[in-house]
Amino acid sequence: MISDKKKHGSYLITYHSSLITVFMNIAIIAAAGQGTRMGAGRAKQFLELAGTPIIIHTLRRFEECAEIQATVVVLPAPDVAGFLALAGKYGLLKLSRVVQGGETRAESVWRGLQAVRAATAEIIAVHDGVRPFVTPEEISRTVRAAKEYGAAILTAPATDTIKEIQDGKIVRTHAREALRHALTPQCFRYELLRRAYEQAPNRGADATDCSALVEQLGEPVAIVEGDARNIKITRPEDIAFGEILLRESQVSSPKSQV
Numbered sequence: 001m002i003s004d005k006k007k008h009g010s011y012l013i014t015y016h017s018s019l020i021t022v023f024m025n026i027a028i029i030a031a032a033g034q035g036t037r038m039g040a041g042r043a044k045q046f047l048e049l050a051g052t053p054i055i056i057h058t059l060r061r062f063e064e065c066a067e068i069q070a071t072v073v074v075l076p077a078p079d080v081a082g083f084l085a086l087a088g089k090y091g092l093l094k095l096s097r098v099v100q101g102g103e104t105r106a107e108s109v110w111r112g113l114q115a116v117r118a119a120t121a122e123i124i125a126v127h128d129g130v131r132p133f134v135t136p137e138e139i140s141r142t143v144r145a146a147k148e149y150g151a152a153i154l155t156a157p158a159t160d161t162i163k164e165i166q167d168g169k170i171v172r173t174h175a176r177e178a179l180r181h182a183l184t185p186q187c188f189r190y191e192l193l194r195r196a197y198e199q200a201p202n203r204g205a206d207a208t209d210c211s212a213l214v215e216q217l218g219e220p221v222a223i224v225e226g227d228a229r230n231i232k233i234t235r236p237e238d239i240a241f242g243e244i245l246l247r248e249s250q251v252s253s254p255k256s257q258v
Contacts, residue, residue: 022120023120023121023122024069024070024120024121024122025067025068025069025122025123025124025125025143026068026069026070026071026072026096026116026121026123026124026125026190027062027068027070027071027072027094027124027125027126027127027139027185028071028072028074028109028112028113028116028124028125028126028127029055029058029059029062029071029072029073029074029112029127029128029129030074030101030105030108030109030112030126030127030128030129031043031045031055031058031073031074031075031101031128031129031130032074032075032076032100032101032102032105032108033045033076033101033105033129033130034076043076043079044130044233044234045058045075045129045130046079047233047239049132049239049242049243049246050243050246052090053086054129054130054132054233054242055073055129055130055132056086056087056090056092057132057246058127058128058129058130058131058132058134059071059073059087059090059092059094059095060090060092061132061134061135061136061139062094062125062127062136062139063092063093063094064136065136065139065140065143066136066140067123067139067140067143067144068094068125068139068143069094070094070095070096071092071094071095071096072096072097072098072099072112072115072116073087073095073097073098073099073112073129074099074100074101074108074109074111074112074129075098075099075100075101076100076101077100077101080098080099080100083098084098097112097115099111099112099115104205105208106197106203106204106205106206106207106210106213107203107205109126109197109210110197110203110204112126113193113194113197116190118190118194121190122147122189122190123143123146123147123187123188123189123190124187124188124189124190124193125139125142125143125146125185125186125187126184126185126186126187126188126193126210127139127184127185127186128184128232130232130233130234131183131184131230131231131232131233132233132242133227133229133230133231133242133245133249134154134183134184134185134226134230135227135230138154138185138224138226138227138230139185141224142154142185142186142187142224142226143185143187145187145222145224146187146188146189146222147189148222149220149221149222150188150189150192150219150220151186151187151188151189151192151193151211151214151219151220151221151222152186152187152188152221152222152223152224153182153183153184153185153186153187153209153211153221153222153223153224154183154184154185154186154223154224154225154226154230155180155181155182155183155223155224155225155226156180156181156183156225156226156227156228156230157176157179157180157181157225157228158176158179158180158181159176159228160176161173161176162174162176162179180223181228182209182211183226183230184209184230186209186210186211188210188214192214192217192219193210193213193214195217196210196213196214196216196217196219197213199216199217200213200216229245231245
C-alpha cells in the first residue's frame with residue numbers, strides 16, 4: 001500500500017492508495033461542574049455574561065481558532081439533551097459531541113476523551129468551560145507547542161509570593177520566577193493523554209489537571225505563556241470582573257463576540 005502525508009492548513013492528511021485519513025485537533029470542553037461555590041441555583045457555565053451563557057462565550061473562542069476542527073462538550077446530565085439546540089441557536093458549527101460528565105473533573109475529561117474517534121485524533125485540547133476569555137491565538141500557540149513537544153499547557157506568571165507550609169508554619173518561600181499558574185487549554189497528543197489516563201490510579205480521580213497525569217508518566221510538558229485575564233469563573237465576584245473584561249475586549253476589538 002502506498003502512503004504519503006501532507007499538511008493542509010491545520011489538518012494532517014494521510015494519503016493511501018484507496019483511503020484518505022484526516023487527522024483533527026479536538027477540544028474537550030470540561031463543563032460538568034455544578035457550580036456550588038457560585039451559589040446561583042444553577043450550573044455556573046450557564047450563567048450569562050452580557051446576555052449570553054458563559055459556555056457559549058467559551059465555545060466561540062474555539063470556533064474562531066483555525067487550529068481546532070471539532071469540539072466535545074462535557075456537561076451535567078440534566079443539560080446534555082438540550083445543548084445541541086442551544087448550540088444551534090448560537091451558530092456553533094464545530095460541536096461534534098455532547099457527553100454526560102462524571103463525579104470529578106478528571107472523570108469528565110476521561111469520558112470526553114472516550115467520545116473522540118482515536119483513528120482521526122491528533123491533538124486534544126482540554127479546556128475549562130468557564131474560562132471564556134482565552135484567545136484564539138493562545139489556543140493556537142498551545143496546540144502548535146503540543147504538536148512539537150507532545151504536551152503543552154497555557155500558563156501565567158505567578159505574581160504573589162508563594163509560601164510552603166507544614167503544621168501551620170512556613171517552611172519555604174518559593175522564587176516567583178520559577179512558578180507559573182496553570183491555565184487552560186492543556187494540549188496533548190491523543191495517544192499520550194489516553195495513556196496517561198489509562199495508567200493513572202482510578203483514572204486520575206485525584207489529579208487537579210491533565211498535565212499532572214502526563215507528568216506522572218515522566219513525559220515533559222512544555223509551557224506557553226498566556227494572559228492572566230484568562231480567568232476561571234467560579235465565584236460571584238468573578239461574574240462582575242468578567243463583565244469588565246468583556247467590555248474591555250469589545251472596546252479593543254469591536255468585532256469580537258466575547
